[in-house]
Amino acid sequence: MSQTPLADQLARISRDEFNRYLQDFRPVEGQVIDSLNNSTVGKSMDAAQGDAIRARESLARMRERYGTTVTDAQAVGESRQNSLSGALGTLSAGNNAYLADRDNREQTLAGLMNTGQIIRQQALGNWTSAAGSETQRANTNLANSSAYKQQKDAARQSNVATGVATAATIAAAMI
């Protein structure tokens, strides 16, 4: 039976906490790491095109409602300008999204670096502690083994000395 049941239980509770991290939080780590591959560039460019179309459609509806028109020449110019601006707007949205993604990725990476460092510190801390226990145990075992051997040697020497002394006394008495 263990001499330290509470310490044994403490060790088991500690292990359970590590297991809980593995079960509940390790998947989150995976999600954060996966999010590094997220890109909003495509969505942003699509959204920019959609915004341009909706703005043009909105203007057309208002002209209908107000009963106003533009000349053919103005319509051609307007269309050309819209195309150019639309293309530029889409590219601009993509470019901004790319920069925003990069900023986000760097911040996420920084957060993951902190997470990794904490995990590494804890791993090395646990390892250091276990190695310290191992060393302390090994040293104690070595010292105990040596003391036991010395003890046995001393007992044997004592027995021999007693035997020799007894024999010498008997021999002296016989002379």
Place this chain on the structure above:
Amino acid sequence: MSSGGSKPKEVKASEGEKIQAQVAKDQIDYYRSTYAPLEKQYADEAGRDYSPRLSGQAGTAGARGMTDTLQVAAAAGSPLDTAALSSGTSLGRVAGMAEGQRLSADGKLNALKVGLGATADATRSLTESSRMQNDSLMQTEQLKLEEAKTKAAGRAMTMAAVGQAAGMYAGYKLPQMRQKQLTQQKALSEATRQQTMISAGTNYRGAHGF
């Protein structure tokens, strides 16, 4: 003769130790049943992506901002570069999506801090528990060794006493035996000498013809 004192009694758990252990058990059980699930819920929800919602809000706000300009242009029948006008809305959407992504990642990273706090506590308690367990095991072995050492010393003292007694006995008994042996040898020598003389007398008489 001294008996070396009374046998030590086993030190039982004190009332304080028992109460502390029970409180600790109650607390950890409560934490596990109440807060651990909440932490899991936090971890699950922290990753939610609000990018579409934030992007949509930016789009709505942008559209509302464009309305006046569109109305003026429509009423005046003048041409308008609607793509250029909507680019502000698009940039708002980009910012909304980026913010959503950031919020999602930050939420997950914050959840990880909670989990890592738990493992940091577990690291400390594991270190302490293994140290206490090892100390106890090593102390047990060292005490066994001390007991064996004391027993060996006792055996050596007994052996020395037995040897000394044997020597004393031999020192007393052997001279007596030696004396007795000498007396017996002397008596035997005397008997032998007398026998020799008798034998010699018989031979003498024979030489004179008796």
